[in-house]
Amino acid sequence: MFQSFDDHSDPSCGAPRAALLRAELRRRSLDGFLVPRADAHQGEYVPPHDCRLQWLTGFAGSAGVAAVLGDEAAIFVDGRYTLQVRDQVDMAVFPAQHLIEAPLTGWLAERLKPGQRLGFDPMLHPINEVRRLKAVCDAAGAELVAVDGNPLDAVWEGRPAAPRGAVALYPEHHAGRSASDKIAEIQGIVARKGASASVLTQPDSVAWLLNIRGSDVSHTPLPLSFAILPAEGRPQLFIRSEKLSNSVRSTLSDLVDIEEEGAFLSGLARLGATGAKVLVDPNLAGQAIADAIVKAGGTLVEGAEPVLLPKARKNAQELEGSRAAHRRDGAAFVQFLAWFDEHALSGELDEISAAEKLEHFRAQTGVLKDISFDTISGAGPNGAICHYRVSRASNLPIPVGKPFLIDSGAQYEDGTTDITRTLAVGEMTAEMKRHYTLVLKGHIGISTARFPVGTTGAQLDVLARIALWKAGLDYDHGTGHGVGSYLSVHEGPQRIAKTGVVPLEPGMILSNEPGYYPAGEYGIRLENLEIVTGPGPIEGGERAMLGFETLTLAPFDRRLIDVDLLTAEERRWVDAYHARVLDELAPLLADPILTWLEEATLPL
Structure with missing residues (x-):
């Protein structure tokens, strides 16, 4: 297994480790210190050697920062982790703050006093972030101090060794x-x-x-x-x-x-x-x-960084490799869907068994290098945690009567995949189907978009949300991230989000993943990967427009679709997509899986 289900987060460690850090800060004549979830490369994935924020607080998410002052501390996370952080961190020691709505700089501005010295590790904070922090310190009459040697490292007993993976x-x-x-x-x-x-x-x-x-x-x-x-x-x-x-x-x-x-x-x-x-x-x-x-x-x-855009514009061989990877991955995912359908109502499945089985089908391809991130296998209320990571402690049985969310991906030498499907387990309520269909409408809105050269992800983001907005609903994460070629599953600078300011260009690969998450109930997310296609003519139009080619090949769960909420054009899109899924995956499948897929892709 590439995925471990062990949980190394322990909220009870927060108080004693904060005390150790404060003692070291006093020894260095510092009045506070910042602990980001970052290494020297500012990467999403950091080796255990650099998981300082998790060691200090217990928080295992991919973005966040803790501030430790002499008599107060806090942890700052974004909307993906507002539920997770409360499970993993001692809120009495590190009260959680929303990184966007109540940012670190505002928190510091209210607490720093003249003459105080706030320390930071200058390899772990980017230049622009340091400028913002310095402005806050200057306004408060405090000093921002670049430390020589991270004080947290000095008190971290048993710190793992730096990685030495073969190139x-x-x-x-x-x-x-x-x-x-x-x-x-x-x-x-x-x-x-x-x-x-x-x-x-x-x-x-x-x-x-x-x-x-x-x-x-x-x-x-x-x-x-x-x-x-x-x-x-x-x-x-x-x-x-x-x-x-x-x-x-x-x-x-x-x-x-x-x-x-x-x-x-x-x-x-x-x-x-x-x-x-x-x-x-x-x-x-x-x-x-x-x-x-x-x-x-x-x-x-x-x-x-001058590599970012050239790397994002995939060349013809990279795109062909990605198409091959997605066909292979689609066949493995369909095997999982058929297996899930056969066993879901037994009451014997749980989040871990589902994630393990999906990895098993991918491994059977014989060319799986790794999964591209820890599978988000969310049953019931855990599905409402956007970036939930199942552990043996959190593992839930998959209940009948609620949707099941599974977000996963694979690393193959010819391409990186990322797919999310929400699956019906037993009878779904009308409200569940309504929520699913509103998310599906947003997904289709992105997939069918045509847009002029120079369009940014921020300009497209509303297409994924408008059906939800009209119903008074929304989701607290971006709609799409860039994806690499046998590299990071989350690649910049391209993204579809309110903050997506980079124009989309032909050859870029992005995810398309709107969602909805009623807290404590269930989660819904639908994700395909898309290639930005070159400018093409539109009949009767004056300008050539960019568009998207869908890479991901797997059916949506027709049992969760309220067909009456879809327009005729949206229904045609679903039927055409399902016909393509069947056409491309059929040569890779045999009965009984092929028969299952034929039924799963029947026209609406």
Whole structure:
């Protein structure tokens, strides 16, 4: 199993560990300290070695930050985790705050006093975040202090070792381009930005650029590393040497100069000492990176990391690989759906057994590298927790009479998948069907959208919500995230959300996943992955428009659809999608699964 169901969160640890940290802060003459859920790369998945927020508070979500002052503390999470945080954290020690509605900066502004010293680890906080924090401290007459050595690490007994996962070369027939070609393209971007070099802090950017993959974090094939990419000349790769076999090192040495990861900041200082203008992404690069460059005499050129957009625009081979991965994954998922239908009413299934069985069907493909994230297997009230992670402690039986939500994905060498379906278990109420159909209408709204060049995800987001809004309902997460090619299942900069400001471009892959979550009852989410298609003509129109090609292949549960709530066009879309699912997956399936799929995809 790639997924573990052990729960390492313990709310009772919050009080004694906060006391340990406060004692260390007093020793360092600090009045407070910030503990983000982040490593030096600002990645979604961090190795156990860097799970500081979880060690301190018990919170295991993928985004959050704790503030610890002398006599008060708090933890800040976004809307995905408002329920989860209360289960995992001692609210008496770390009261939960909504990261957006009651942000950290506002909380600090009300509590910091003149002369106080607030500490932070400069590798764990991006440049722009530090600016906001400094402004708050300055206004309060307090000092924001970059620590030398994280005080939490000093009191963390039994801290896991840093990861040393082996690096593998990624075949060019999957990547679609050589590493040398990619390096030349990115060097051109750096030069056009008026910089003499760029810093790459995102491991997936380094992996994409050099056509390598790794195994340093769960579910994403990342080699944790940094790189310096000059506008001219050889790049530098900073990575632990034990991750590289002789053959991998030999191949990479033809492209880059290889140094130890620990030499990264000194490498930046050497670069700064030449007076270089260095392109740095202020939303991703830690403050320590900027300090190393500037203090040595370099100049920052602030802008987006230059790999992000080229990586997001998948080439023809990457897209063909993703289509193949989704056909394979769709066949495995349909086997799961048929199995689930056969056993769901027995009362013997629970959240863990469902997640295990789905991983089993994917493993039977023979080419599964990993799952792309911990499967969200939510029965009853757990389905209402948007990013619920089932553990042996939280595991619930799957009840009859409520929808069951399962959000999962896989990592194959030719593509990354992510799919959510909500399934009927027994008789569904009219209200459940209504909620499901409103979510489905939003899903169809995105899938069928046509939009001009330059359109952002924020402009499309309303299409997924309007049916829910008209019913006085909504969901507290984005509608879609970018997806990588055998890389991160959550990839930027593209997204469909109220905050999605990057124009969508052909070749980008995004999720389409509206939902609705009545707290304490059940959850509904419907997710497919979509490719942004190139501008195409519309009959009778004046402008060519972008659109979406759906990658994911699996039926929606027709038993949960209130057909009367769908327009004729929406019904035609469902029928056409189901016909395509059957057509593409039938060659990969045999009876009785094929017969099940034929029935599941009958016209509405």
